[in-house]
Structure formats: C-alpha cells, structure tokens
Amino acid sequence: MPEDTVKHIDFTELNKKAISKPLISHIYTADPSAHVFNGKIYIYPSHDIDAGEAFDDLGSHFAMEDYHVISMDSINSEAVDNGVALHVKDIPWAEKQLWAPDAHEKDGKYYLFFPAKAYDGIFRIGVAISASPTGPFTAQPEAIKGSFSIDPAVFKDDDGNYYMYFGGLWGGQLQRWRSESFNPDEPKNPTAFIPKDNEPALLPLVAKLTDDLLEFSESPKQLEILDAAGNLLLAGDIGRRFFEASWMHKYNGNYYFSYSTGDTHLICYAIGDNPYGPFTFQGILLEPVVGWTSHHSICEVENKWYLFYHDSSLSNGVTHLRSVKLAEITYNVDGTIVPLKPYTD
Template identity: 60%
Template sequence: MKRKFKTGRLMLIVPLLCQAVNVFSQAPKQYLSQPLIKSIYTADPSVHVFNGKIYIYPSHDINAGIPENDNGDHFAMRDYHILSMNSIDGPVTDHGVALDIKDIPWAGRQLWAPDCAYNNGTYFLYFPVKDKKDVFHIGVATSKSPVGPFKAEPQPIKGSFSIDPAVFTDTDGQSYMYFGGIWGGQLQRWAGGKYNPNGSKTDLQKDNQPALNCKVVKLKANMKEFDGPVQDVIILDAAGKPLLGKDHNRRFFEGSWMHKYNGKYYFTYSTGDTHLLAYAIGDRPYGPFHYKGIFLKPVQGWTTHHSIVEFKGKWYLFYHDTQLSGKTHLRNVKVTPLYHQPDGSIAMIDPFKPTTTVKK
C-alpha cells in the first residue's frame, strides 16, 4: 500500500531537508597545518637545508593600502626576513631583515618571492624586483651567513626577466635557475625576447597554442651569471603534446620548483588562477617534462607558492595560505609532509581537514 504525503507535510519536510544539507555543506573545516610564524606575514617559502638546519626564504607581506588588481600591485613587499628551524615541529627563529629594497641600487618596487643557494663558502640570495622603469628583473645578493645580511650586486643578472627564481643544484654540482610568472610577473610581455610595455596584462590569450613556459638557464660557477641561453621548460601531456594556453588547470602560471627523487627531475609549479599545485617529471634538468597531476588542492587565498625539501630522510611541502588575515596579500607560511608513492607519483594533499560538526 502506497502512502501519500499531504501537501502541507511535504512543504514542511522539504525546507528542513534543504536546511540540513546546507548546514552539512557549510560545516567548519580545520586547517591541515598551522602558520609557522605569526609575528609577521610571510609567503612564497623557498626552503633549503644548510648544515643540517632548515632555512626558509619567504616573501615578507605588508599592508601597503594598495587596491587589489591583476598586476599584483597590492603585493608591495619591501624587505626579506629569513627564518630558521632546527626541526620540523620545533620553534621558528626570525633573523630579522636580511635585505632591504633601499639597499638594492637598481630597484624600484615590489620585492617578490626569493630563493637561496650555497656555493664555495658563499650564500646567494636571488630576488625579483621591478627596476625604476617598473620592469621585473632578477638580482642576486651575497653573504657568508645563510641568514645574512646580504649585499646586493649593483645590477640585475644580465639576461634575467620576470619573477620567481628557483635555483636547483644537481648531484653533479651544477646549478640551474628556473624562473617566470605570467600576469603580474610580466612573462607574457617577453614573448618576442624583448620587453613590450604595452603587452597583455594577463596572458597572450591564444588558447589553442602552446601555453607560455617557465624558463630555465644554467648558472656559471660564480652563481651570479647565466651560462648560456635561457630555454623553455616544456610540459607535455599524455600524448606528448605541449599543454595549451586554455588548459588553466594544468598549464604553468608561476612559482616553479625543482627537486630530484630516485633519479627523476620533478618540476612543480602553481597554476595560478585555478589555485592548484601541479607536477611534471623529466629525465634531465632542462626537460621536457611529462605532466603527471595535481598534488595540492586549493588553499585559502588567491594563489599558492611552494617548495619541496628533504630533511632527515623525509620529504616536506612548504606552502602558504591566508589563515591569519583572510586577505589575499597578507599570507602565512606552513609545512606538511609530502609523500612519493612507489610508482613515483606524489600523494594528494588537502590543505583542509573536513569535520562532521553540525551547528545546533
């Protein structure tokens, strides 16, 4: 025998069901990890292990009161603070200002994501900053200490452009720099090999052509100059074809990093406007690299920028989000374990831990 719901009862049940679904879908989430430091805002962590200790080279976010836009003008950083840790779960030391924009002779504004490398008794801090004509180039500063202070060279690295330098030193001692970022990073304005001040503010908008590529170049032994031509970092799909410009879930945007695992080269990067961290694997530092997938789901905040490091036999992902401020330009650095699977893939990381809490 079929039962019939009275219209009035059905009208009562449906809103209650919708309310229950809505409450469940909006259940609070817990962050996977907590900010490493809360006294200042930090982002874009480039992390290295020097002499058995963890050193973090982040951007130092400030509230400059600049409206948010696609050029990234609201990211108006002016100096770098270097952080260190003796252990992953241990306290974090802020070593203060390591380099200030006022001490960079050619700099105009916006000290964005840096990186650091070591060679022959000297630490090299690589940084992108706009020159006095508002064009991004990459500079280098040196110190005998991993925490500085660093002294900047009087001019940017010859042939450098765009943002996000990441220096990888291979097991044979050769170092390479990966760099570039579209939109505010200006990479799209260098499409012809020369800066076009009237170029697109976002990308080339050629959806069915190969996407813009990250750049890679060998460094000379002095670590201050490029050794040879700048090359494209080609990312191929499963069919062996370059990723297209319209493929925003997989194409390179900014924030590249390189690490080596089991003899393979892992090129990792941010997809930017789709807020993912992706990876591709190759057999040599120059690539080509074959796209393999995503390993970090979107964080809280517009973008993410990361590094991957091995410490005491375990691998870790350093990244950032906006847990402390809730504002795009005021971020905080975090760390979480990273796992390589037996087949060489990287296990997926969710920056949130969903809960089943229901508000009464």
C-alpha cells in the same frame, strides 16, 4: 579562492581543519623556499605587508619591501624569524616589489636570488651574497644580465651545476617577453599577449648559472611541459598549464618540476629525466588554499620530504597577507606524489 567564497568562511573552524599551522604569526610571510644547510632548515619567504595599494591583476597590492629568513633546528622545532636580511633601499637597481625569492649555498657563501621591479617598471632578477644563511645579504649592483620576469628557483644537481628556473604570467610579465624583448605595457592589461586557448601555453624558463652563481652561463631556454601523449599543454588548459612558482627537486633519479596554475589555485607537477626537460604532467600536488595565490617549495629533511606553502587563513582571507606552513608529502611506488588537501573535510 573567489572573494565571495572567502566572505562566507568561518576561519575559526577552517583553522581547526588545517593540516598545518603558520610557522610564524607576528609577521605575514609567503612564497617559502626551503633548504637544509649544515643540518638546519632555512626558509626564504617574501614578507607580506599592507601597503594600501589597489588590488589588481598586476599584483600592485603585493608591495613587499624586504626579506626575512626563517630558521628551524628541526622539522618540529620552533621557527625563528632572523630579522631583515635585505631591504629594497639597499638594492641599487630595484625600485619596489620584492617578490618570491630563493637561496642557495656554494663554498661557504650564501646567495639570495630575488625578483624586483626596476625603475623602468620591468621585473628583473638579482643576486645578493652573505657569509651567513640568515644574512644580512649584500646585493649586486646590477640585475642578472638577460634576466626577466619573476619567481627564481635555484636547483643544485648532483654534478654540482646550478640551474635557475623562473617566470610568471600576468603581473609577472612573462607574456610580455614572447618576442624575446619586452613589449610595452600598453594597454596596462595583465593578460595582453597571452596565447589563445587553443595555442600552446607560455612556458617557464631555465638557465644554467655561472660558477660564481652571479650570471646566466647561457641564454634562458623554455622548459616544455607535455601531456601524456607528448603534446605541449595549451593556454586554455588552466587546470594544468604553468602560471608561476617554479620549483625543481630530484627524487630517485627523476627530476620533478612543480609549479602553480595561478588563477585555478593548484600546485601541480611534471617529471623529466634531465634539468632541461621535457617534463610530462603528472597531477596535482596541493589543492587550493584560502587566498588567491599558491606558491611552494619541496625539501628533504632527514629522509622525509616536505611541502612548504602558504595560505591566508591567519589574515581571515586577505589575499596579500599570507602565512608560511609546511606538511609532509609521500610518494607512491611509481614515483607519483600523493596529493595533499590543505584542510580536512
């Protein structure tokens, strides 16, 4: 939402109109990845702090240093902050910026997947392991080989295979990998190497994980997002094209890939028939929230489906101080999702 618009918002009134309240309010949290493990809800967000960094399109002001895990006994119960689960100082290869994570479980172990900027200034994706869904997590000494960019989301399919979806534009550096190797950041322009408006948009990546969930078992593949005519979405189609915040879930046998459009502040989704796509664009899932970013997850809890998301209403619109929320989503008979408005009229 534009800064000039935020300045004129009455946040007392806005919060009355919000369809959901922050799950916790003693710290700022964002980018929630929600899962149900052993009948309990666990949310893996990023932890927003005010580090005094300059606001820029590289995301320098998103200077997160650690992760907390939020747990809930049920969808209506109090959310509990379980404290620091992993800190950047305990990740050998990472220098800074612990951005949006995800987590999953296998054989009684819990795996935290996270992006961080390495000492060479390049975003990589790492893995940390714990015996508990709330941590503490112990990071692997190196990032995943062949990983790059941000926003890992790990999906477990019905056959037991795990897939990671990832990628993000601008500060997420995806555009700097168009040649399959990192293009030097000169000039330091977050939109350098972005395709022209009439060219196909940059695409998110997907890779199956190894059995131990610690590496890619294959080279990452592009995940195609198509329009109704079967054409790739164009870079200039900023109301529909992928920007960041990949998420995958499955409903009635179909695969739903959802994502953020970034600078147009929408959560959109597309549907396919397998984990690799292609996926056909369907529409908007969540309309813009207060705050520049939009990032989400979708989780089934006791036969109902919920969208976990964030906004900046608690911080009166401060872009990098966000709060995690949730709201129920519903499906139409044809499998499309009923769009959500974050605030009532």
